Amino acid sequence: MKPKIALLALLLSIAPALAHGPTPIKVDEKITVAADPKAVWALVGHFGALDWHPDVASVKATGGDANGAVREITLRKGGVVTESLDEYDPQQMKLSYRMSDANLDALPISSYSATLAVKPAAGGGSEVQWYGRLYRGDTSNEPPDNLNDDAAREAMTTFLKDGLQGLAKKLQGK
Numbered sequence: 001m002k003p004k005i006a007l008l009a010l011l012l013s014i015a016p017a018l019a020h021g022p023t024p025i026k027v028d029e030k031i032t033v034a035a036d037p038k039a040v041w042a043l044v045g046h047f048g049a050l051d052w053h054p055d056v057a058s059v060k061a062t063g064g065d066a067n068g069a070v071r072e073i074t075l076r077k078g079g080v081v082t083e084s085l086d087e088y089d090p091q092q093m094k095l096s097y098r099m100s101d102a103n104l105d106a107l108p109i110s111s112y113s114a115t116l117a118v119k120p121a122a123g124g125g126s127e128v129q130w131y132g133r134l135y136r137g138d139t140s141n142e143p144p145d146n147l148n149d150d151a152a153r154e155a156m157t158t159f160l161k162d163g164l165q166g167l168a169k170k171l172q173g174k
Helices: 003-019 038-046 150-171
Strands: 025-033 057-063 072-074 080-089 096-100 109-120 126-136
Touching: 025 150, 038 109, 038 126, 038 150, 109 150, 126 150
Parallel strands: none
Antiparallel strands: 025 126, 057 072, 072 080, 080 096, 096 109, 109 126
């Protein structure tokens, strides 16, 4: 009887580990640009303005820069992502937002929140930091490769890096 109880106890102790869902994935990208922070903020500091991002075909935004504002981003590769503004702080040159509705055809991500911030760089110019926290597209224990942690991390990292490179290019053209 004792071996059966021990086996049952062992199985019950393992079950929570097997039922563990996804853990949040963090992404953090930065770029230093040779431009005054106010000039950079003038370009990136409006929730509905993403014309500097090469992966974005168009943006439809409502609500301006007020908390709760919404934007629908149509990606050049296809698909629409809807986001809502959580915090807008022009004095700190920072805005934070989150995905409103998952669109796995656009991004292999079930949810995310992100922040874009501009600050003076140590050697002059501006440091632009874009970081976020996200969950993979399929939050089950056995996600397919196209919706797993690696796919989600790669998609968001690519989107942030492409955006920062597009921003730098746009600033150089000014």
